Amino acid sequence: MENLKSISIKYGFIIVMIASFVGFGLAEPAFWGWHNLFSILLGVTIYGILALGVTFTLVTDGLDLSVGSTAAMSVMMASYFMVVMEMSGMAALVTCLVIGALIGLMNGLLIVKVKIPDLLATLGTMFLIQGLQLIPSGGRSIGTGMMLPNGDEAMGEFTEGFLYLGQGRVFDLIPTPVLFMLALGLIVYVVLEHTRWGRVFYAIGGNAEAARLVGANVDRYRIMAYVLSGLIASFGGVLLAARVGRGDVSSGSGLLLDAVGAALIGFAVLGARKPNAFGTIVGAIFVGMLLNGLTMLNLPYFWQDFIKGSVLVAALAFTFSLAKQR
Amino acid sequence: MAEQQGIEVRNIGKSFGATRALDDVSFDFRPGEIFAMVGANGAGKSTLIKIICGYYPDYEGEILIDGEPVRFSSPHDATAKGIATVHQIINQGVVQTMTVRENLALAELLSGEGGSVLYQPKKIDARAREIAEKMGLQDIDFDQEVSELEQSERQMIAIARALATDPKLLILDEPTSSISERETEFLFETLFRLKEMGVSILYVSHRLHEIERIADRVGVIRDGQFGGVLERPFNVKQIVTAMVGELDQNIDRKSPVIAAETSPKLEIRDLVIEEGQKPLNLKIHAGEIVGITGLIGAGKSELASVLFGLAQPVSGEILVDGVPIHSRTVKEAIDNGIFMVPEDRANNAVVPEFSIRQNITMPFLKRFFSNPLGILKHGFESEEATRMVQAMGVKCENENSNIGELSGGNQQKVVVARWLMTTFNLLILDEPFQGVDIRSRHDINTYIHENRGSRAILMLAADLDEVLEVADRVVVMNHGMIVGEQHISSIDRETLLHWTSQSPDELQLQA
Numbered sequence: 102m103e104n105l106k107s108i109s110i111k112y113g114f115i116i117v118m119i120a121s122f123v124g125f126g127l128a129e130p131a132f133w134g135w136h137n138l139f140s141i142l143l144g145v146t147i148y149g150i151l152a153l154g155v156t157f158t159l160v161t162d163g164l165d166l167s168v169g170s171t172a173a174m175s176v177m178m179a180s181y182f183m184v185v186m187e188m189s190g191m192a193a194l195v196t197c198l199v200i201g202a203l204i205g206l207m208n209g210l211l212i213v214k215v216k217i218p219d220l221l222a223t224l225g226t227m228f229l230i231q232g233l234q235l236i237p238s239g240g241r242s243i244g245t246g247m248m249l250p251n252g253d254e255a256m257g258e259f260t261e262g263f264l265y266l267g268q269g270r271v272f273d274l275i276p277t278p279v280l281f282m283l284a285l286g287l288i289v290y291v292v293l294e295h296t297r298w299g300r301v302f303y304a305i306g307g308n309a310e311a312a313r314l315v316g317a318n319v320d321r322y323r324i325m326a327y328v329l330s331g332l333i334a335s336f337g338g339v340l341l342a343a344r345v346g347r348g349d350v351s352s353g354s355g356l357l358l359d360a361v362g363a364a365l366i367g368f369a370v371l372g373a374r375k376p377n378a379f380g381t382i383v384g385a386i387f388v389g390m391l392l393n394g395l396t397m398l399n400l401p402y403f404w405q406d407f408i409k410g411s412v413l414v415a416a417l418a419f420t421f422s423l424a425k426q427r
Numbered sequence: 428m429a430e431q432q433g434i435e436v437r438n439i440g441k442s443f444g445a446t447r448a449l450d451d452v453s454f455d456f457r458p459g460e461i462f463a464m465v466g467a468n469g470a471g472k473s474t475l476i477k478i479i480c481g482y483y484p485d486y487e488g489e490i491l492i493d494g495e496p497v498r499f500s501s502p503h504d505a506t507a508k509g510i511a512t513v514h515q516i517i518n519q520g521v522v523q524t525m526t527v528r529e530n531l532a533l534a535e536l537l538s539g540e541g542g543s544v545l546y547q548p549k550k551i552d553a554r555a556r557e558i559a560e561k562m563g564l565q566d567i568d569f570d571q572e573v574s575e576l577e578q579s580e581r582q583m584i585a586i587a588r589a590l591a592t593d594p595k596l597l598i599l600d601e602p603t604s605s606i607s608e609r610e611t612e613f614l615f616e617t618l619f620r621l622k623e624m625g626v627s628i629l630y631v632s633h634r635l636h637e638i639e640r641i642a643d644r645v646g647v648i649r650d651g652q653f654g655g656v657l658e659r660p661f662n663v664k665q666i667v668t669a670m671v672g673e674l675d676q677n678i679d680r681k682s683p684v685i686a687a688e689t690s691p692k693l694e695i696r697d698l699v700i701e702e703g704q705k706p707l708n709l710k711i712h713a714g715e716i717v718g719i720t721g722l723i724g725a726g727k728s729e730l731a732s733v734l735f736g737l738a739q740p741v742s743g744e745i746l747v748d749g750v751p752i753h754s755r756t757v758k759e760a761i762d763n764g765i766f767m768v769p770e771d772r773a774n775n776a777v778v779p780e781f782s783i784r785q786n787i788t789m790p791f792l793k794r795f796f797s798n799p800l801g802i803l804k805h806g807f808e809s810e811e812a813t814r815m816v817q818a819m820g821v822k823c824e825n826e827n828s829n830i831g832e833l834s835g836g837n838q839q840k841v842v843v844a845r846w847l848m849t850t851f852n853l854l855i856l857d858e859p860f861q862g863v864d865i866r867s868r869h870d871i872n873t874y875i876h877e878n879r880g881s882r883a884i885l886m887l888a889a890d891l892d893e894v895l896e897v898a899d900r901v902v903v904m905n906h907g908m909i910v911g912e913q914h915i916s917s918i919d920r921e922t923l924l925h926w927t928s929q930s931p932d933e934l935q936l937q938a
Contacts, residue, residue: 295803297796304789307778314735314769314776315790315845316758375780 110372113419118387125394132397139276141393142386146278147172147341149385151360152367153289154333157326159364159376160293162306163212163219165327167227168334168360171204173353174234175338180243180348183263185255190263194339201335202328204230209324223327227357235350243348259346267343278340282382285333290378302326303375362413363388369416388412432493433457433627434479434510434596440487441474448474451488452653454646456596456627461618463630463642465670470864471651472631476598479629480512481505492595511594513585515601520585523574530573530584531555534591562587562617579610586617596627603634604862608722608889615641633864635663636892645669663892667865689713690749692883693853698743700729704907706743711853711883716875718886718898721927726907727887728770731855734885735767736760747852761790764852768843768859770887776842777830784812784826787845794849815844820870836867843871847878856886860893872897891923903927906934 109116126133151168158165175197182193204226211222239250245258269277293299304312305319313319341352366387367373367380391412392405400408435455441448449471456462466472478486481499489496492509499505502512514520521530529536532554536546555569564587573581582602589597599618603611618628618641632638638645639662647654647669655669691710698707707730711717719727732738734745736754744751747763754760760767769775778786788795788808795808812826819840823833830838839859846854856875860868875884875897888894894901895918902912903926910926913919 291802296801297792297803298801300785300789300792300803304778304781304785307780308774308776310775311778312789314757314767316756316761318756318758 107372112371114369114383114387114416115371118383118390121387121391121394125390125397129394129397132394135274137393139274139279141389142279142282143276144393145363145385145389146276146282147337147344148356148359148363149282149382150285150337150340151334151356152363152381152385153285153378154330154337155360155364156289156293156367156376156378156381157302157329157333158219160299160302160306161323161326162309163323163326164223164361165205165208165330165334166220166223166357166361167204167208167230168330168337169353169355169357170227170230170234171201171331171334172338172341172356174204174230175201175335176342176345176352177234177238177243177348177350179263179339179342180259181237183259184243184245184247184257184348185237185249187257190260193263194266197335197339198332201331201333201338203331204335205328205331206324208331209327212327213320213323231353238348238350240350242350259343264343264346267340267345278344281336281340285336286378286382289381293378298322306375359385359388359409362409366413366416368420374420384416432491433460434493435491436475436479436488437491438488439475439478439490441478441483441485447651449478449486449648449651452648452651453488454653454656456629458595458627459622459625460643461622461628461630461641463632463638463645464648465632465635465638465645465666466648466654470648470670472648473600474651475648476512476600476629476631479505479596480510480598506592506594509593509595510598511589511592511596512598513582513589513600513602515604520588521573521581523572525573526569527567527571527573527576527584528552528555528569531558531569531587531591533588558587558591561590563620577610579606579613582606582610582614583617590621590626594626596629597621598629598631600631601633601862602630603632603637607724611637633862634890635666635865636890638666639663670865691746692748692881693885694744694746694749695730695734696744696746698730698733698745699741700726700733700738701907702741704741707909709902709909711885713881713883714879716879716884716886716897716899717902718888718894718900719902719904720888720891720894720923721904722889724906725904725927727889727904728857729907730904731767731857731885731887734760734765734853734855736765764850765855766790766846766851766853767855767857768846770858770861772835772839772842772861777838779831781830782827783816783821783823783830783833783841784809786830786841787812787815787826787848790845791849811848815848816841818847819844819874834864834867835862836864839863840867840871843875847874850880851882853883853885856884856897858888859886860888860890860896868893868896891920891927905929908934910934 131137151172154168155165178200179193179197182188182196183190208223208226211217211226212219241247245255247255249255265277267278271277271280293302301312301317301322304317305322309319342348345352363385364376364381366384367377368375370380370383373380388409391408395404395408396402433456437453439452440450452471452475454462464472474483477483479490481502481504484498484500491497497508499508522533528551532551535554536551559567562583564583567580573584602614606614621628630638630642643659645657645661645666647657649670657665657669689712692713693711695707695709700707709717721727729738733740736757736759739755746752752763754763754765778789788811795804795811796802797804809826816823816826821833821837821840821844823837830841833841843859859871886894886897895915898915900912900914901918901923903910903923905927910929911922913923
């Protein structure tokens with residue numbers, strides 16, 4: 102009995118995941134096709150990457166609500182830099198990452214120095230950035246040939262190299278964004294689980310005062326968590342811009358909830374009960390797989406948010422009830 | 428009416444899985460007596476209390492109230508039948524954002540007694556006054572918010588409310604662990620008054636000197652079993668012996684002999700912590716353990732903060748081996764070889780999500796992460812953690828167990844152990860025995876004495892007896908000043924207590 106419980110805590114989520122994988126495939130063999138499997142992964146990459154940033158802030162007992170709009174900002178800025186300012190793809194990429202890191206720095210400073218509670222501070226920046234990103238383009242989507250305020254046409258375009266970031270396929274099969282997500286997931290995993298910094302991040306999340314009294318620079322680590330979150334979110338935005346090939350004003354919507362959801366679902370994976378990189382990626386993939394499978398079985402699209410919410414609530418209930426009693 | 432026989436617990440037993448927490452324990456609590464219950468951490472005290480106050484409805488044996496067997500289905504049921512409990516953490520017993528009045532009448536306020544959902548100020552006020560009167564609390568300002576009160580006043584409110592149910596038995600779990608000496612006196616006066624009113628009091632505490640003073644009888648639990656009942660007269664030594672068996676209490680202090688000419692390991696020279704205070708001077712020699720005692724607010728913690736880089740002094744110097752050091756941050760203090768085990772373990776020292784190993788290795792993580800990539804060396808970390816766990820005698824399954832599974836005393840061993848992995852110049856132990864059972868105290872004490880080497884150790888505690896247990900030299904602080912010191916070989920408690928309790932005016936006269 103005790104054994105059964107500890108097994109279900111540890112592997113329950115994975116078992117459910119494998120079962121649905123098998124179930125969907127039996128019901129609809131096309132589900133198992135390579136092409137479909139990679140399209141599932143491709144579908145989760147953007148918010149999966151954002152969720153990795155959210156994981157950093159969750160580990161330090163905070164939460165970054167501005168990741169969605171930071172990513173959207175990145176989409177608009179990347180487009181603006183290339184289409185209007187005719188910058189190179191590399192320059193656009195680097196500038197976007199810098200902007201993302203700066204947004205994170207602002208979040209970190211507001212939380213650590215001004216001492217605004219994390220949710221409120223990042224909610225504030227979320228609004229701020231959502232508004233800010235509309236200003237350069239006058240509230241319109243950005244694409245080659247768009248009319249500029251002075252009457253000229255924007256002549257720049259997305260460079261081929263930049264587009265490859267979002268649209269390329271390695272071996273004509275694996276989408277490049279998927280590789281980026283997996284690589285980033287691996288890096289975040291190693292940093293959090295196997296480096297000194299990761300240990301300090303977790304210590305701060307567990308008891309910040311104890312961490313401070315063993316000499317950790319708690320403020321600096323906290324700020325760093327938000328900088329990493331902003332940096333990763335802006336990278337997610339860059340990939341999104343590269344995939345779509347234009348600066349769509351509505352591209353950021355929904356990203357925040359999906360990202361936070363994936364990171365929270367990650368608590369349930371392997372009975373971790375804490376934010377962790379592996380769980381975050383698995384959580385993101387699980388949600389994507391579920392939506393893909395259900396859509397194949399003709400679930401109407403408007404059910405999707407309901408399904409995501411149900412998975413999140415179920416995963417959290419599982420984490421905090423069953424796993425707590427061990 | 429039933430005869431007043433008080434409350435009796437008979438042949439109580441309780442198991443958690445394979446662990447036998449309590450086995451055949453019997454006590455009786457008589458009306459109008461203070462019955463102290465003692466036992467090392469993990470002996471089964473809290474299990475017994477939880478059974479008596481209805482928290483564990485499932486147990487062996489029986490509870491009798493005035494000779495009648497009863498069985499409680501819930502804490503609420505136990506309260507209704509005459510058992511009131513004031514738990515250790517005072518702030519869980521009061522609502523800080525409400526007024527004194529509302530807190531006193533909280534039960535009525537929340538249950539809406541009288542069938543009304545409306546807030547009835549007059550009724551609440553009347554009930555609050557009635558409850559306050561019983562405790563002699565009329566002088567307290569009813570409109571004050573509880574968050575503005577002192578700890579002892581909050582505790583009085585919690586006790587007053589417990590008494591509002593007219594209990595036969597009042598259980599106080601570690602009531603003095605977070606209040607000052609003066610507040611403790613006030614609590615004792617209240618207890619004596621309750622005693623006269625015929626209430627049985629079950630008093631659970633680690634502070635044996637308090638028990639020696641106030642208890643009528645002492646019940647002992649030892650490893651989950653009945654360990655006897657001591658009748659007056661008894662003294663602390665007898666209580667300790669009953670609790671843990673014959674323990675070698677006289678650890679070999681090996682107090683170093685300090686030649687007059689040797690230069691100190693650590694010197695505090697003309698240190699002014701707060702503007703306008705008299706400068707502090709203190710020398711600690713290599714291998715010496717200095718204990719500073721003094722009431723809460725005497726300036727002990729402030730001194731520790733300055734030494735550990737948490738605060739900056741107004742003026743003055745701190746010297747290690749004759750060389751002035753400056754610690755602007757905790758990290759710099761640690762780099763200067765000054766370590767601190769902070770007071771209040773749960774809030775300041777333990778990371779509850781971490782394993783014992785992770786808690787031990789926190790301060791010196793760099794040692795376990797190979798450069799340049801900063802990747803963890805698992806094997807080495809486990810080895811070092813195991814070494815410390817064994818050296819300190821931490822009772823646990825292994826170093827990867829969660830720290831939350833340990834008793835308070837064993838958690839304290841872990842947070843002390845984290846600083847002992849490497850050499851240092853000064854180790855500060857701030858209230859190291861808060862909520863630590865006697866055996867763990869002994870283990871920590873022995874380890875520190877045996878491994879002091881040429882280091883300096885500074886121990887801070889409000890409890891004089893705790894300081895005497897550890898220190899080679901006792902220094903008394905009072906109102907931010909060092910008012911006197913004695914070597915352990917010539918301790919005069921009267922003088923020490925006099926120094927501790929002098930008023931600011933008396934101190935002014937001497938200065």
